[in-house]
Amino acid sequence: MTTIKALPHEALRRLAWPVRLTRAGMVAERITRGFWPVWTILFALIAALAFGAQDRLPLEAVWIGGVLATIGLFWALVRGIRRFRWPTAAEALDRLDRTLPDRPISALSDSLALGGGDAGTASVWRAHVARMAERARKARAPAPDLRIAARDPFALRYAALTALVMAALFGSLWRVAEAPGLVRPGAGAVAAAGPTWEGWAEPPAYTGRPGLYLNTLPEGPLELPEGSRITLRLYGDADAIPVTESLSGQPAAPAPDAEPDTATVRAVEFDAVQSGRLTIGGAGGRDWQVTILPDAAPTVAITGAIMREADGTLSQPFTAKDDYAVTGGRAVIELDLAAADRRYGLAAAPERREPLVYDLPMPITGNRAEFTEALVEDASKHPWANLPVKMTFEVTDGRDQTGRSATVALPLPGRRFFDPVAAALIEMRRDLLWTRDNGARVSQILRALTHRPEGLIRNERAYLMLSVAIRRLDAALAQGRLSPDMRDETAEALWSVAELIEDGGLSDALERMQQAEERLSEAIRNGASPEEIQKLMDELRDATDNYIRKLAENMERKGADEPNQQADAGRQITGDQIQQMMDEIQRLMEEGRMAEAQELLDQLSRMMENLRVTEGQPGQDGQRGPGGQAMENLRQTLREQQDLSDEAFRDMQQGGQQPRGQQQGQGGDRQPGQQGQPGQQPGQQPGEGSGEAQDGQQRQNGEGGRPDALRPGEGGDRGSLADRQRSLRETLRRQEGALPGDPSDERDAARRSLSEAGRAMEEAERALREGDTSGAIDRQAEAIENLREGMRSLGDALAQNQPQQPGNQGEAVGEAGREAPHDPLGRSTGQSGRIGTDQNLLQGPDVYRRARDLLDEIRRRSGEQMRPSEELDYLRRLLGRF
Numbered sequence: 084m085t086t087i088k089a090l091p092h093e094a095l096r097r098l099a100w101p102v103r104l105t106r107a108g109m110v111a112e113r114i115t116r117g118f119w120p121v122w123t124i125l126f127a128l129i130a131a132l133a134f135g136a137q138d139r140l141p142l143e144a145v146w147i148g149g150v151l152a153t154i155g156l157f158w159a160l161v162r163g164i165r166r167f168r169w170p171t172a173a174e175a176l177d178r179l180d181r182t183l184p185d186r187p188i189s190a191l192s193d194s195l196a197l198g199g200g201d202a203g204t205a206s207v208w209r210a211h212v213a214r215m216a217e218r219a220r221k222a223r224a225p226a227p228d229l230r231i232a233a234r235d236p237f238a239l240r241y242a243a244l245t246a247l248v249m250a251a252l253f254g255s256l257w258r259v260a261e262a263p264g265l266v267r268p269g270a271g272a273v274a275a276a277g278p279t280w281e282g283w284a285e286p287p288a289y290t291g292r293p294g295l296y297l298n299t300l301p302e303g304p305l306e307l308p309e310g311s312r313i314t315l316r317l318y319g320d321a322d323a324i325p326v327t328e329s330l331s332g333q334p335a336a337p338a339p340d341a342e343p344d345t346a347t348v349r350a351v352e353f354d355a356v357q358s359g360r361l362t363i364g365g366a367g368g369r370d371w372q373v374t375i376l377p378d379a380a381p382t383v384a385i386t387g388a389i390m391r392e393a394d395g396t397l398s399q400p401f402t403a404k405d406d407y408a409v410t411g412g413r414a415v416i417e418l419d420l421a422a423a424d425r426r427y428g429l430a431a432a433p434e435r436r437e438p439l440v441y442d443l444p445m446p447i448t449g450n451r452a453e454f455t456e457a458l459v460e461d462a463s464k465h466p467w468a469n470l471p472v473k474m475t476f477e478v479t480d481g482r483d484q485t486g487r488s489a490t491v492a493l494p495l496p497g498r499r500f501f502d503p504v505a506a507a508l509i510e511m512r513r514d515l516l517w518t519r520d521n522g523a524r525v526s527q528i529l530r531a532l533t534h535r536p537e538g539l540i541r542n543e544r545a546y547l548m549l550s551v552a553i554r555r556l557d558a559a560l561a562q563g564r565l566s567p568d569m570r571d572e573t574a575e576a577l578w579s580v581a582e583l584i585e586d587g588g589l590s591d592a593l594e595r596m597q598q599a600e601e602r603l604s605e606a607i608r609n610g611a612s613p614e615e616i617q618k619l620m621d622e623l624r625d626a627t628d629n630y631i632r633k634l635a636e637n638m639e640r641k642g643a644d645e646p647n648q649q650a651d652a653g654r655q656i657t658g659d660q661i662q663q664m665m666d667e668i669q670r671l672m673e674e675g676r677m678a679e680a681q682e683l684l685d686q687l688s689r690m691m692e693n694l695r696v697t698e699g700q701p702g703q704d705g706q707r708g709p710g711g712q713a714m715e716n717l718r719q720t721l722r723e724q725q726d727l728s729d730e731a732f733r734d735m736q737q738g739g740q741q742p743r744g745q746q747q748g749q750g751g752d753r754q755p756g757q758q759g760q761p762g763q764q765p766g767q768q769p770g771e772g773s774g775e776a777q778d779g780q781q782r783q784n785g786e787g788g789r790p791d792a793l794r795p796g797e798g799g800d801r802g803s804l805a806d807r808q809r810s811l812r813e814t815l816r817r818q819e820g821a822l823p824g825d826p827s828d829e830r831d832a833a834r835r836s837l838s839e840a841g842r843a844m845e846e847a848e849r850a851l852r853e854g855d856t857s858g859a860i861d862r863q864a865e866a867i868e869n870l871r872e873g874m875r876s877l878g879d880a881l882a883q884n885q886p887q888q889p890g891n892q893g894e895a896v897g898e899a900g901r902e903a904p905h906d907p908l909g910r911s912t913g914q915s916g917r918i919g920t921d922q923n924l925l926q927g928p929d930v931y932r933r934a935r936d937l938l939d940e941i942r943r944r945s946g947e948q949m950r951p952s953e954e955l956d957y958l959r960r961l962l963g964r965f
Contacts, residue, residue, distance in 0.1 A: 098179070098188065101224045106175035108227030115229050117166045120159035123235075123243045128152050130246035133254035138350060182225045187218035257281070278319025278365055284355075285312045289481025290407045297369065305371040307355050308407075309378040310482055315351040315363070326351055329359030330373055380484040381405035383412065383443075383476045385491055386455070395463035395498025401443070401456060401488070405480045408451040412443030412478035414458050419492055422471035428514025428521050439465060439495075443476065464578060466516035468497025503943040504540060505585040507532060508549070512577040519565040526560060529553050538938055545583045552576035596626040600688050603668075607677050607684070620669045627661065627691065661687070713823050714874065714881070717837075720815055721870045724844070727807055728863040729953060732960065734804070735856040804859075805851035812844035815870075822877065829880035836873030840866045864960075 131137075137145050180188035195208045231240075250256065282297030286308045295307075297315075313331075317324045331353035355375055362370045383403045390398045403409045416439040423429055444456045458476075462468055472495045476488040500506040511528055514521040533540065533549060540546045552573055559569040603619045664687050671680035819837040824830050847862035944950065945958040 097220055098176070098222060101179055101222045102172060102175050104224030105179045106170050106172065108224065109170040109175060109178065111227045112229060113167055113170070114163075116231055116234065117163035118159070119231055119235065119240055121156065121163060123240045124152060124156045124159060126240075126243035126247040128156075129256070129259055130243070130250040130254070132259045133250035133256050135254070135258060138348075178225065179222055183218055183222055185215070185218065187215035188222070190215040191219060255281075255283070278317075278323035279367065280315060280317045280324050280363055280365075282313070282315045282363070285314070287311065287481055289410060297371075300369070300371070302370050303372065305361075305373045306376055307373055308376050309356060311355045311375075313351075313353055313355055313361070317349040317351065319365075323365050324368070325362075325364040327360070327362045327364075328353065330355040330357060330361060330375070332357050378480070378482055378484070379406050381409050381478045381480045381486040383409075383478040383486050383488045385474070385476055385488050389474075389493055389496060391496035394461070395468075395496065396459060396461045397496035399458045399474070401458065401476055402454070403443075403451075403456075403478045403486075404453045405478075405486075406452070407481065409445065409454075409478050410451075410481055411445065412476065414441045414443060415475045415477060416440070416462075416467070416495065417473050417475075418467050419471040419473050422492065428510070428524065429517055431518045431520050434518045436466065439467065439472075443478065462495055463498035465495070465497070466513060467495050468513070469494055469499070470513075471495075500581055500585045502581075502585045503939050504532070505581040508577045508581040508584070512574045512581070515570055515577075516574050519567075519570050522556065522560050522565040522570070526553060526556050529556075538934075540584070542583055545580045548576060548583070549580045552580070593630055596623070596630045596691065597688075599623040599626040600684065604681060604684055607672060607681050613673055616669060616672050620665060624662070624665055627665075630691070631661075713818065713821070714877065716818050717870065717874050717877070720811065720818065721867065721874070723811055724863060724867055724870065725957070727804065727811065728860060728867065729957065731804055731851070731856055731860050731863065732956065735860065805848050808844055808848040808851060808859075808863075812841055812848065815841050815844065824877070824880045827880050827883060829876050829883065833873045833876035833880060836869045836876060840869035840873060843869060 131148075136148075140148070176188060180186050191212065195205070197204075232238075280298075284295040284297060284305075284307055286292040286294070287310045290308045292308060313328070315326060317326070333353065355373060358375045359373060360370065361373055362368070381403060382405075383401055385399065385401050387400045392398065399414070403412060418433070418436070420433070439462065441458060441460050443458055445451065446454050446456065471492060473490050473492050475490045478486050500509050507528075511525045515525045529549065530553060533546065533553065536546050540549070555569070555576075556565075556573050559565050559573075599619070599622045603623055606616065606619050664683060668680050668683050668687070671677075671683065815837060819834060819841065822830060822834060822837075843862045843866035847859045847866065850856070850859035850862060941958055941961050945955060945962060948955075950958075
């Protein structure tokens with residue numbers, strides 16, 4: 084070991100302070116390791132006394148604890164003294180030397196053993212010593228190692244320290260002075276000190292007000308929050324310090340009996356709930372006139388109308404207030420049975436359900452005395468979704484006082500399904516959750532729904548899932564009453580199938596696009612290579628195109644059902660602009676401008692989240708020309724032909740005939756002798772139909788909806804119908820000869836279709852004159868179809884002859900995007916003025932899906948009995964034909 088004396092004076096002078104600091108650190112280490120049990124026991128003992136353990140434990144337990152604490156403290160102190168050894172300067176120097184490479188301090192005390200007379204050897208030795216001295220000058224005192232985890236594996240020192248800190252914050256360290264009084268042979272120290280007292284006033288924690296030490300407060304008025312805890316400790320004879328109070332509202336308790344000349348310690352505790360007086364008698368007593376600050380109940384109000392997000396999530400803003408702080412709240416939602424439309428599956432009495440309860444969100448930071456928040460929850464799967472409910476908000480404060488809002492009646496927001504099959508499944512799910520008595524009815528309707536799934540349920544997986552659910556439901560019904568578990572399982576299965584049918588892969592497409600964005604963002608942060616950038620950009624382009632396509636398919640269904648939710652004006656962004664943004668992102672990444680690329684990618688992500696798809700806007704206002712006028716004329720001819728076909732059909736009903744297609748078995752399961760009118764019930768006479776159809780027909784007859792000669796029931800003049808058919812055929816022939824546009828295949832196809840329509844009209848006229856109304860209707864339907872085909876071909880021809888307008892193709896529009904105009908049937912008006920879009924909907928790989936969607940829409944509308952009878956007749960004829 085290197086000694087101090089062996090070092091040169093200059094080296095010793097330079098190492099003086101590092102050695103002192105190292106030695107001090109070694110002293111700290113040895114004190115910590117030897118005496119940590121001492122302060123651990125002291126900290127625990129002080130914390131116990133400050134929290135008043137001596138008042139809550141029996142006297143014998145206090146004595147035993149005190150004796151054990153004294154013994155433990157004495158043992159720890161003796162153990163530490165025996166193990167402690169003061170570090171020497173040589174030990175400090177050696178500790179300092181060990182922190183340096185090659186032990187330079189030890190090298191300075193060495194001497195040359197051999198070759199001292201050789202000049203070369205001496206020169207090398209001096210260079211070595213100089214190098215070691217230079218290293219020694221860089222010595223720094225090492226930090227002391229105060230870790231004693233190996234000696235205290237249970238971290239008792241930390242537990243005792245935590246208890247001491249808690250006692251300093253929430254206890255009373257003054258109570259440690261009571262410890263000598265616990266060891267007394269008789270009257271002891273308390274009697275010697277004379278009667279005295281201590282008092283505290285602790286407001287409720289939720290008020291945020293500090294506690295008050297009554298001994299420091301002068302007499303006079305005193306304000307305390309309601310519910311403050313008053314604690315008094317009286318030392319001395321039982322009758323030496325009388326206490327009177329009128330704050331608790333309770334009768335005064337008699338003082339405990341005590342032997343004369345016996346010192347006691349008494350505790351008086353109560354809650355201040357009313358204004359009054361607190362008096363402490365005896366020497367050093369006080370008198371306060373206490374005013375209790377009332378704690379009013381909290382209030383809450385529902386502000387604004389409830390909102391429903393696209394995914395069915397509800398959002399209801401509210402405002403809450405309190406004197407101090409609102410500690411919690413909840414929203415209670417109950418079914419408004421009186422306001423429910425008790426038809427179909429809701430006609431039965433519902434099963435009893437507990438109110439739907441949601442916890443109200445509370446501010447994480449800031450003041451809770453007054454705040455505004457919004458309840459955001461998803462109740463789409465609840466049985467009451469989209470049914471009338473009553474909603475009440477409740478909030479509580481620290482005293483458990485409750486405030487309630489006014490009850491609001493509203494339909495419980497939930498996800499809406501626009502696909503007719505998905506909507507039907509959700510309705511069956513609702514009926515099943517309404518009451519298990521609807522199980523047989525739900526099973527019957529579901530089996531009818533899957534009887535002929537072709538063209539109705541387009542997703543094979545959805546059909547299989549629905550079939551499994553039906554079989555499990557039927558098996559449960561066959562065993563008796565449907566169990567709640569099976570009911571909930573079936574309801575969950577119906578929800579999954581409805582989501583699969585409704586979304587049509589939209590969720591998967593969105594998830595894939597988001598994953599592609601995340602991967603590209605990660606590549607930006609990690610500095611990807613150009614090849615990786617190209618690959619990730621291609622993936623993002625493919626995912627974005629797929630998402631827009633899926634979104635467009637869903638908007639085709641939703642656009643017709645939610646026309647009021649479409650905005651009238653706003654900013655548009657086309658598919659080409661999306662591609663330009665992606666190209667710009669790729670260019671910025673390849674140039675190394677990663678921050679700009681990340682910002683543009685975030686902008687693209689936000690835009691895609693708010694994306695909805697609309698069809699292109701029509702051309703400039705007034706862009707009609709000869710083509711637009713020709714399309715308008717053909718559209719008018721089509722409407723007149725449809726009206727004429729409707730009148731012929733009603734005339735046939737009055738005459739008792741059936742269309743030929745129904746005479747040949749297209750009437751389905753109708754019995755012989757029944758009329759073929761769609762929607763007619765068994766046993767009805769010709770012309771009776773449904774009540775709504777009869778009302779609509781009577782309104783027409785009474786209001787002069789058509790010429791008297793053509794009113795049904797009055798011997799409609801077939802000659803008049805034939806004359807109108809001939810006039811319409813001549814009009815079409817003139818329109819056929821004046822078709823606008825340059826010669827093209829599409830224009831020739833339009834001419835051929837119009838020629839076929841004229842031929843069908845001529846045959847319909849002949850049938851009308853011969854009294855064959857059924858045959859006339861078939862020929863009129865053929866003419867209508869040829870007219871539509873001719874208009875489509877003419878529209879394609881006109882579209883080729885005019886320049887492409889920006890936005891003619893599908894556009895991605897923000898939430899405030901402008902929608903293309905729609906006709907009364909919900910179809911977008913094309914640029915050339917024809918019915919339908921500028922795109923040929925019968926092209927592309929998804930022709931059959933489009934046809935199924937149209938058929939589903941016709942079925943849905945034909946089931947809405949509130950529509951006019953003429954429209955219902957027309958829709959039912961379409962169903963019978965196709």
